Amino acid sequence: VFVMKLLVILLFLGLLSGCRGNSSYSLTPQLLLVSFDGFRADYLQNYDFPHLQNFIKEGVLVEHVTNVFITKTFPNHYSIVTGLYEESHGIVANSMYDEVTKKHFSETNDKDPFWWDGAVPIWVTNQLQENRSSAAAMWPGTDVPIHNTTPSYFMNYSSSVPFEERLNNVTEWLSSSNPPVTFATLYWEEPDASGHRYGPEDKGNMSRVLKEIDGLVGDLVQRLKVLGLWENLNVIITSDHGMTQCSENRLIHLDSCLDHSNYTVIDLTPVAAILPKINVTEVYDKLKHCSPHMTVYLKEEIPDRFHYQHNDRIQPIILVADEGWTIVLNKSSLKLGDHGYDNSLPTMHPFLAAHGPAFRRGYKQSTMNTVDIYPMMCHILGLKPHPNNGTFSHTKCLLVDQWCINLPEVIGIVVSALLLLTLLTGLMIFMQNRTPASRPFSRLQLQEDDDDPLIG
Numbered sequence: 463v464f465v466m467k468l469l470v471i472l473l474f475l476g477l478l479s480g481c482r483g484n485s486s487y488s489l490t491p492q493l494l495l496v497s498f499d500g501f502r503a504d505y506l507q508n509y510d511f512p513h514l515q516n517f518i519k520e521g522v523l524v525e526h527v528t529n530v531f532i533t534k535t536f537p538n539h540y541s542i543v544t545g546l547y548e549e550s551h552g553i554v555a556n557s558m559y560d561e562v563t564k565k566h567f568s569e570t571n572d573k574d575p576f577w578w579d580g581a582v583p584i585w586v587t588n589q590l591q592e593n594r595s596s597a598a599a600m601w602p603g604t605d606v607p608i609h610n611t612t613p614s615y616f617m618n619y620s621s622s623v624p625f626e627e628r629l630n631n632v633t634e635w636l637s638s639s640n641p642p643v644t645f646a647t648l649y650w651e652e653p654d655a656s657g658h659r660y661g662p663e664d665k666g667n668m669s670r671v672l673k674e675i676d677g678l679v680g681d682l683v684q685r686l687k688v689l690g691l692w693e694n695l696n697v698i699i700t701s702d703h704g705m706t707q708c709s710e711n712r713l714i715h716l717d718s719c720l721d722h723s724n725y726t727v728i729d730l731t732p733v734a735a736i737l738p739k740i741n742v743t744e745v746y747d748k749l750k751h752c753s754p755h756m757t758v759y760l761k762e763e764i765p766d767r768f769h770y771q772h773n774d775r776i777q778p779i780i781l782v783a784d785e786g787w788t789i790v791l792n793k794s795s796l797k798l799g800d801h802g803y804d805n806s807l808p809t810m811h812p813f814l815a816a817h818g819p820a821f822r823r824g825y826k827q828s829t830m831n832t833v834d835i836y837p838m839m840c841h842i843l844g845l846k847p848h849p850n851n852g853t854f855s856h857t858k859c860l861l862v863d864q865w866c867i868n869l870p871e872v873i874g875i876v877v878s879a880l881l882l883l884t885l886l887t888g889l890m891i892f893m894q895n896r897t898p899a900s901r902p903f904s905r906l907q908l909q910e911d912d913d914d915p916l917i918g
């Protein structure tokens with residue numbers, strides 16, 4: 463009886479801590495996915511964000527999101543909406559070349575569905591559901607007919623459309639469309655552009671830029687409140703990658719190692735994609751000893767942890783610069799900040815914050831992966847996810863309708879339960895052993911105290 467009682471109490475405590483909140487929100491769930499490009503995770507610790515911190519206080523925060531290699535814009539944005547590594551979704555760089563079709567891809571020449579059709583982004587899956595539509599105030603791929611489908615509402619990409627216009631139009635679509643928009647994206651080019659221009663260590667300029675970003679978050683929340691969307695809309699604010707400081711003192715000159723006529727550069731820095739025109743081994747040998755500040759890989763040798771190998775668009779040789787180093791040809795065209803480096807570097811990581819009926823309130827966790835965002839979004843929208851590389855359980859603690867206990871809690875509960883059980887068993891054995899031997903004493907005690915406190 464006692465053991466049963468104990469278990470019931472423990473279970474009850476677990477339930478209380480695991481499922482506080484209201485899991486049955488009645489309306490069709492709606493989700494707005496926002497990206498501020500190049501928002502490095504530790505900006506949140508090192509600069510003031512009053513509006514964003516208010517958003518987080520009523521929602522959840524993941525301090526570091528481990529993104530995918532290479533840590534560039536197009537590849538990571540496509541991983542967020544597909545849950546796939548780059549080798550599996552096919553957007554393996556911002557600049558690509560396909561040897562079979564001789565096609566080229568770049569940030570300004572990205573509209574051929576050929577490049578995108580290797581995966582199904584969430585806005586397409588959402589759109590195929592009855593009575594639902596998707597909308598996009600920009601996001602890489604949203605102005606391309608992927609699997610013959612664009613979002614019902616979208617904008618052609620143009621960096622000159624102001625944030626306010628993107629915000630106004632996307633919230634208009636979210637609040638008054640039929641069938642209702644249940645998934646929408648909102649993309650903004652900052653703080654990436656300024657991070658490249660000034661470098662993340664330019665505290666003066668970066669604090670000005672980041673203050674503007676925080677103002678935009680304030681505008682977003684304000685707009686949602688005015689339209690009556692704030693309480694029922696789920697909002698995720700995240701980013702594709704971070705930013706690290708570069709310097710003219712950290713340049714790797716390729717032309718000093720190898721004649722430019724021997725190879726084609728498909729992508730240059732900080733991860734160079736090299737297509738040799740002559741014997742691959744010869745080019746590899748020359749590049750291998752070019753600089754101590756970059757690692758040279760034959761495609762077959764690329765480490766497994768990058769998940770960056772099994773795709774025809776990955777070139778025969780890639781060069782990975784060390785953090786803060788820049789690969790150049792003969793001239794020194796330099797950005798003061800850059801990204802694209804090894805995805806295990808903390809400076810390459812973005813953050814994730816979320817608010818809405820699907821999310822817990824005031825919950826913080828240290829990490830998750832970029833590829834985990836997709837299964838979480840599918841869960842919120844009630845969509846069946848396509849096969850992907852994410853892990854739903856990594857995001858369970860963020861969600862109000864999930865049973866969530868973290869490892870330290872589990873260990874604590876198990877250890878205390880075991881301790882209690884041991885104590886009890888010991889006590890019971892002790893009592894049993896002494897009962898026959900000391901009858902008078904036992905009777906005496908019973909007389910003194912009518913109710914045995916142990917059997918309640």
Ligand SMILES: *[C@@H]1O[C@H](CO)[C@@H](O)[C@H](O)[C@H]1NC(C)=O
Binds near residue numbers: 483484486487488
């Ligand atoms: C749960 O949500 C419903 C619908 O939004 C609301 O009417 C109800 O009061 C909520 N219950 C709790 C316990 O918050």
Ligand SMILES: *[C@@H]1O[C@H](CO)[C@@H](O)[C@H](O)[C@H]1NC(C)=O
Binds near residue numbers: 592593
């Ligand atoms: C779609 O909307 C129509 C009209 O409002 C409704 O009759 C139908 O049941 C809805 N379908 C689903 C799957 O919700």
Ligand SMILES: *[C@@H]1O[C@H](CO)[C@@H](O)[C@H](O)[C@H]1NC(C)=O
Binds near residue numbers: 617618
């Ligand atoms: C996007 O651009 C294409 C080609 O320029 C044009 O046909 C299309 O109408 C535009 N779509 C939107 C939503 O502006």
Ligand SMILES: *[C@@H]1O[C@H](CO)[C@@H](O)[C@H](O)[C@H]1NC(C)=O
Binds near residue numbers: 617623631
């Ligand atoms: C936003 O909406 C306004 C009003 O409908 C429209 O005139 C404008 O073209 C839209 N902006 C974009 C970038 O689509």
Ligand SMILES: *[C@@H]1O[C@H](CO)[C@@H](O)[C@H](O)[C@H]1NC(C)=O
Binds near residue numbers: 660664666667
């Ligand atoms: C911002 O950057 C500009 C140009 O790079 C520089 O001249 C200026 O001093 C910087 N401002 C601050 C506040 O650091």
Ligand SMILES: *[C@@H]1O[C@H](CO)[C@@H](O)[C@H](O)[C@H]1NC(C)=O
Binds near residue numbers: 720724
């Ligand atoms: C490769 O570079 C060498 C000089 O290093 C040059 O002599 C040779 O012609 C080049 N080969 C090709 C195919 O361009």
Ligand SMILES: *[C@@H]1O[C@H](CO)[C@@H](O)[C@H](O)[C@H]1NC(C)=O
Binds near residue numbers: 741742743744
């Ligand atoms: C490529 O060059 C290496 C060494 O320079 C040589 O051993 C190898 O046979 C060459 N392979 C081909 C296919 O020419």
Ligand SMILES: *[C@@H]1O[C@H](CO)[C@@H](O)[C@H](O)[C@H]1NC(C)=O
Binds near residue numbers: 792
């Ligand atoms: C630098 O490289 C470019 C090709 O990227 C070439 O056209 C140019 O002649 C080179 N300049 C020098 C000084 O080697």
Ligand SMILES: *[C@@H]1O[C@H](CO)[C@@H](O)[C@H](O)[C@H]1NC(C)=O
Binds near residue numbers: 850
């Ligand atoms: C990622 O997911 C895709 C689709 O399920 C699968 O084909 C691929 O093998 C996965 N990659 C890894 C490294 O597990």
Ligand SMILES: [Zn+2]
Binds near residue numbers: 500535536
């Ligand atoms: Zn970016």
